Amino acid sequence: MQxxxxxxxxxLPGKKADSVSTQTDPTPxxxxxxxxxxxxxxxxxxxxxxxxxxxxxxxxxxxxxxxVAGYPRFVYPGWLDPIINFDHSLDISFFIYxxxxxxxxxxxRRKITEMEAEIATDIQRGKILNPSTEAKLEDxxxxxxxxxxxxxxxxxxxxxxxxxxxxxxxxxxxxxxxxSTLGSLLVVAxxxxxxxEDGFLxxxxxxxxxxxxxxxxxxxxLATTFPFSSAELSSDRGVLYGIxxxxxxxxxxxxxxxxxxxxVIIATSGGGKSFAVKLEALRSLMFGTEVFIIDPEQEYKxxxxxxxxxxxxxxxxxxxKINPFDLATVRGEGPASADGSGEAKxxxxxxxxxxxxxxxxxxxxxxNPSEQALLDRALVATYKAKGITPDPxxxxxxxxLMEDLYKTLIGMEDQVSKSLxxxxxxxxxxxxxxxxxxxxxxxxxxxxxxxxxxxxxxxLRPIAMFIILDFIWTRVKENLKKRILIVDEAWHMMxxxxxxxxxxxxxxxxRKYFLGLTTITQDVEDFLTLDIGKAIVTNSALRLLMKxxxxxxxxxxxxxxxxxxxxxxxxxxxVGEGIFFAGANHVAIRTVASDGEYKLITSKPADIVKQTTxxxxxxxxxxxxxxxxxxxxxxxxxxxxxxxxxTHAQQAQLSSRWPASPSGGLGRPIYKVEEE
Ligand SMILES: Nc1ncnc2c1ncn2[C@@H]1O[C@H](COP(=O)(O)OP(=O)(O)OP(=O)(O)O)[C@@H](O)[C@H]1O
Ligand SMILES: [Mg+2]
Numbered sequence: 237m238q239x240x241x242x243x244x245x246x247x248l249p250g251k252k253a254d255s256v257s258t259q260t261d262p263t264p265x266x267x268x269x270x271x272x273x274x275x276x277x278x279x280x281x282x283x284x285x286x287x288x289x290x291x292x293x294x295x296x297x298x299x300x301x302x303x304v305a306g307y308p309r310f311v312y313p314g315w316l317d318p319i320i321n322f323d324h325s326l327d328i329s330f331f332i333y334x335x336x337x338x339x340x341x342x343x344x345r346r347k348i349t350e351m352e353a354e355i356a357t358d359i360q361r362g363k364i365l366n367p368s369t370e371a372k373l374e375d376x377x378x379x380x381x382x383x384x385x386x387x388x389x390x391x392x393x394x395x396x397x398x399x400x401x402x403x404x405x406x407x408x409x410x411x412x413x414x415x416s417t418l419g420s421l422l423v424v425a426x427x428x429x430x431x432x433e434d435g436f437l438x439x440x441x442x443x444x445x446x447x448x449x450x451x452x453x454x455x456x457x458l459a460t461t462f463p464f465s466s467a468e469l470s471s472d473r474g475v476l477y478g479i480x481x482x483x484x485x486x487x488x489x490x491x492x493x494x495x496x497x498x499x500v501i502i503a504t505s506g507g508g509k510s511f512a513v514k515l516e517a518l519r520s521l522m523f524g525t526e527v528f529i530i531d532p533e534q535e536y537k538x539x540x541x542x543x544x545x546x547x548x549x550x551x552x553x554x555x556x557k558i559n560p561f562d563l564a565t566v567r568g569e570g571p572a573s574a575d576g577s578g579e580a581k582x583x584x585x586x587x588x589x590x591x592x593x594x595x596x597x598x599x600x601x602x603x604n605p606s607e608q609a610l611l612d613r614a615l616v617a618t619y620k621a622k623g624i625t626p627d628p629x630x631x632x633x634x635x636x637l638m639e640d641l642y643k644t645l646i647g648m649e650d651q652v653s654k655s656l657x658x659x660x661x662x663x664x665x666x667x668x669x670x671x672x673x674x675x676x677x678x679x680x681x682x683x684x685x686x687x688x689x690x691x692x693x694x695x696l697r698p699i700a701m702f703i704i705l706d707f708i709w710t711r712v713k714e715n716l717k718k719r720i721l722i723v724d725e726a727w728h729m730m731x732x733x734x735x736x737x738x739x740x741x742x743x744x745x746x747r748k749y750f751l752g753l754t755t756i757t758q759d760v761e762d763f764l765t766l767d768i769g770k771a772i773v774t775n776s777a778l779r780l781l782m783k784x785x786x787x788x789x790x791x792x793x794x795x796x797x798x799x800x801x802x803x804x805x806x807x808x809x810x811v812g813e814g815i816f817f818a819g820a821n822h823v824a825i826r827t828v829a830s831d832g833e834y835k836l837i838t839s840k841p842a843d844i845v846k847q848t849t850x851x852x853x854x855x856x857x858x859x860x861x862x863x864x865x866x867x868x869x870x871x872x873x874x875x876x877x878x879x880x881x882x883t884h885a886q887q888a889q890l891s892s893r894w895p896a897s898p899s900g901g902l903g904r905p906i907y908k909v910e911e912e
């Protein structure tokens with residue numbers, strides 16, 4: 237029934253497969269120093285191998301192999317995903333043996349005759365028919381028909397899993413988890429008890445099935461076991477994020493189809509984070525999504541100008557002002573339009589005072605409980621002086637300013653309030669006046685609004701980012717619209733617990749307001765060592781990891797649960813390359829921009845200088861008169877620039893290369909999945 241395994245004669249070069257030394261005595265062998273007569277095999281071979289009933293111990297690591305003994309009756313494409321994407325390293329081997337049609341048909345005919353005879357006998361004896369025999373007979377007839385018609389081919393399939401672990405306890409735990417995951421797929425797995433060595437060797441990439449525990453499968457069922465089913469992320473909605481590195485398909489995705497709409501992007505400086513985000517912003521804007529950007533580097537200016545967006549720069553002399561004391565005009569927690577009843581409403585004043593506490597925590601430094609209580613009283617009194625109380629009707633009054641709080645604190649005439657007022661003074665009278673001490677004079681009417689804080693001092697940036705984020709958040713809550721809020725260089729906000737906490741609270745609640753928060757950071761240490769940073773990652777269904785530095789890779793690997801291969805990929809990534817995680821799926825991605833997009837979004841000084849030179853040249857030519865200027869217009873279509881995203885026709889051509897043969901084409905009977 238089973239074809240001879242074409243790889244059965246394969247041996248490790250220079251070493252017989254069955255010459256692996258096995259011993260049951262757990263005492264370690266004396267360490268042998270490699271002498272000149274030792275071969276390379278002696279050097280790389282493990283120091284000891286201990287084979288027990290239901291595990292193998294090689295050096296200090298434990299291994300247990302399981303084989304699949306029972307399969308579900310119905311399978312669907314990607315049904316093995318839970319085990320392929322299992323949250324622990326597993327070595328998984330599939331062996332696929334083509335079986336000759338004639339032999340199978342003979343066998344099937346015999347089986348069908350047997351089952352028909354059984355049923356006929358039952359009927360004769362007046363017995364109730366065995367439903368399992370009936371089902372099997374039906375399946376067998378169906379298969380026979382398919383085989384005769386040549387619509388299906390027949391295979392034997394075997395499936396083994398080796399679980400590595402550092403301790404026996406861990407091994408037992410993981411085994412139980414693997415068993416229950418397989419159980420949920422209606423797959424029965426058993427340990428290769430007393431044959432652990434054979435099991436282990438079977439899952440090595442040697443192509444040697446020493447256990448031969450097979451089950452027949454037809455082509456369609458076999459195709460559903462194909463393990464790389466998550467490799468494509470092409471949806472018919474959303475924006476183009478890039479090109480799938482594995483199969484050149486397009487990664488088209490709608491972040492608003494995930495469980496939350498947040499994303500995080502982590503890479504080294506110059507890895508292509510801002511570039512990828514600008515592309516997403518530009519493309520999302522075309523589909524009617526509003527985009528707000530907090531830009532600490534003045535990188536988004538050209539883009540904003542090109543799309544007719546608003547670019548607000550915050551500095552002492554700039555006209556744009558935000559008053560941190562502004563109240564939202566919507567009253568109530570929850571989207572305004574979704575909740576017209578007024579129930580479960582939260583007091584906007586209380587919410588505002590809470591966020592002001594965080595803000596003054598940053599401005600004034602850490603406050604002790606009595607200072608906090610005093611600040612609270614001062615804030616309430618400042619609002620009250622302007623006629624604003626918890627009564628929603630009063631909250632449409634003009635809000636107070638920073639100076640009003642300062643005056644209230646001075647007016648309290650005690651030592652603590654005086655010290656708080658002193659700490660606030662530089663924002664009202666001192667060097668930091670002019671930005672956040674006047675009434676708000678901006679709005680969010682433009683669907684593409686950029687807030688730049690580059691012209692502010694380093695110490696003021698987190699404060700400014702906080703105030704802007706609070707301003708946007710307050711406005712976002714007023715009405716429901718599809719929006720993306722991008723916080724570039726978000727590590728600025730991680731510097732203070734209060735600002736970090738605020739960013740996290742936006743990430744947590746943004747979904748309810750149809751808002752996708754995009755957090756970009758290059759500082760892995762600052763971001764991922766903090767619990768809040770990790771919580772923001774957890775609250776982001778979309779994640780893009782791009783080039784990582786060797787110093788950061790372990791931390792990233794730990795938080796994102798990356799395999800060795802994925803870590804290597806990120807270390808070796810080029811600019812613009814990385815791994816794109818969307819919900820449970822992830823793909824290797826390369827972000828691509830068209831020539832026009834590239835010109836708008838590049839931040840490379842060389843490109844910008846070139847563009848400026850080209851622009852001044854162009855203006856000189858234009859000034860010389862239209863006849864000369866016209867000569868500059870190319871008469872024939874330009875060849876497509878190398879980084880233009882493929883058109884649909886090109887895409888079809890690219891896709892036709894898939895599924896080529898990730899493991900060497902159909903002629904090779906073994907598909908081997910390795911997870912390290
Ligand atoms: N996919 C890409 N294709 C072509 N060029 C790219 C790509 N990604 C990035 N670049 C180039 O690399 C430059 C740097 O990328 P980017 O500004 O995105 O870096 P970054 O990761 O945001 O770095 P930083 O953390 O320093 O801001 C871009 O301005 C662009 O010129
Ligand atoms: Mg950047």
